[in-house]
Every structure is written in C-alpha cells, then in structure tokens.
Amino acid sequence: MYKLYTRPGSGGFVIEAALALANAPFDQVDVPKTDRPDPAFLAISPLNQVPVLTLPDGSSITESAAICILLAERHPDAGLAPAADAPARADFLRWLAFMSSVLYPAILRFYYAHRYTADADGTKAVKQAAVAEMDRGFAVVDAALEGRDWVVGDRLSLADVYLVMLVAWHPDPAQARAAWPNIERIWSGLRQHPLMKKLNASHEMWPA
Numbered sequence: 748m749y750k751l752y753t754r755p756g757s758g759g760f761v762i763e764a765a766l767a768l769a770n771a772p773f774d775q776v777d778v779p780k781t782d783r784p785d786p787a788f789l790a791i792s793p794l795n796q797v798p799v800l801t802l803p804d805g806s807s808i809t810e811s812a813a814i815c816i817l818l819a820e821r822h823p824d825a826g827l828a829p830a831a832d833a834p835a836r837a838d839f840l841r842w843l844a845f846m847s848s849v850l851y852p853a854i855l856r857f858y859y860a861h862r863y864t865a866d867a868d869g870t871k872a873v874k875q876a877a878v879a880e881m882d883r884g885f886a887v888v889d890a891a892l893e894g895r896d897w898v899v900g901d902r903l904s905l906a907d908v909y910l911v912m913l914v915a916w917h918p919d920p921a922q923a924r925a926a927w928p929n930i931e932r933i934w935s936g937l938r939q940h941p942l943m944k945k946l947n948a949s950h951e952m953w954p955a
C-alpha cells in the first residue's frame with residue numbers, strides 16, 4: 748500500500764489525482780506546515796516538503812514530477828502518461844520537467860520570498876521577479892498549447908493535472924486565465940472533471 752504525505756493546497760494535489768486515476772489505494776498523512784518538522788518526516792523529506800510517496804516496499808520518493816513518472820510506469824493501464832514508446836512520450840517528459848524545474852520554483856520564490864533574499868526589505872523585489880519569471884514560463888506553455896485539447900497526446904495525462912495545479916497557484920488567477928487562453932481551455936475543462944472537483948473540495952485550488 749502506498750502512503751502519501753501531503754497537505755491541502757500543496758503539490759500533493761497531482762499525486763492524489765494520479766493515485767485516484769490509477770485506482771491505487773493509499774494512506775494519506777497530512778503534514779502540518781511548521782518550522783519544527785518531525786525528524787521522522789525529515790528522514791524521508793530532507794527539505795521538509797510535500798509531496799512524499801512511500802512505496803509498498805517501504806522506500807520513499809520526493810519530487811512531484813518523479814512521483815508522477817513513477818506512478819505512470821507502475822500503473823500503465825491507467826494511462827497517466829503516454830507509454831514509453833509512444834510519440835507523445837517526449838512531450839510528456841519535456842513539459843513535466845519544464846513545469847517542475849521552471850514554473851514550480853518560480854511559484855515557490857513568490858510564496859517563500861524570504862528564502863531568496865538576505866535583505867529584510869528585499870521580498871517585494873523577489874516576488875516581482877518571481878511573477879515575471881512564472882509569467883514567462885506560462886507564456887511558453889500557452890504558446891505550445893495552441894490548437895491543442897491536452898498538454899500531450901490526445902487525452903488527459905498527469906501533465907494536464909500538473910499544469911492546472913500550477914496555474915491555480917498563480918497569485919493573480921483572473922489575470923492568468925485572461926492572459927493564457929490555451930491553458931485556460933484545459934483548466935476550464937478540468938474544473939468540470941469529477942475527480943478534480945472532488946480534489947478541489949479539500950485542496951481549494953480554485954473557487955468551486
């Protein structure tokens with residue numbers, strides 16, 4: 748049985764979605780936000796971050812993109828990602844890596860701005876730069892989605908769920924929806940998806 752360490756409104760959103768889409772039972776542990784983390788949690792998540800997935804063999808894995816890829820590999824019938832030999836596989840890997848290495852860190856710089864400056868008055872500038880960088884990244888994704896129904900291939904994959912999770916964290920979601928119509932097309936579809944609605948009820952990623 749899997750065990751997912753998560754928190755409402757966190758990157759655990761996409762992992763919960765993956766496990767649900769794969770019909771994989773899991774225990775859920777909500778990890779409180781604290782500056783005094785439990786040493787047992789630090790042993791599996793040295794940066795004190797969620798999500799963390801403990802696998803049935805007892806080992807644990809951090810990094811949302813890696814967890815998505817692993818779950819897609821372990822549950823091939825769920826169609827969480829294009830198969831390893833499918834034409835859309837390269838796009839899946841590309842965009843998942845882009846989102847986790849460009850967009851997610853920019854979002855973190857906004858919400859944890861104090862970590863990115865030694866200047867007590869510097870957080871405003873860090874936040875401004877973080878928004879500019881996330882906007883640059885979302886614009887790249889939006890341009891790539893022109894004329895597309897899904898981020899990769901011709902069906903829902905974890906790349907769509909990951910993208911929607913990230914854009915929902917944009918500090919100005921209304922501006923995001925207006926600025927990136929191709930992302931908004933996918934997001935508006937997923938806002939009607941029964942599983943996303945269910946997850947949103949606990950994660951409150953966007954207004955119901």
Ligand SMILES: N[C@@H](CCC(=O)N[C@@H](CS)C(=O)NCC(=O)O)C(=O)O
Nearest residue numbers: 757758795796797798810811812847
């Ligand atoms: N690179 C990690 C980032 C995970 C991350 O930053 N998680 C946030 C919640 S969305 C967190 O736990 N932050 C707490 C902290 O950094 O103190 C991933 O992709 O999973």
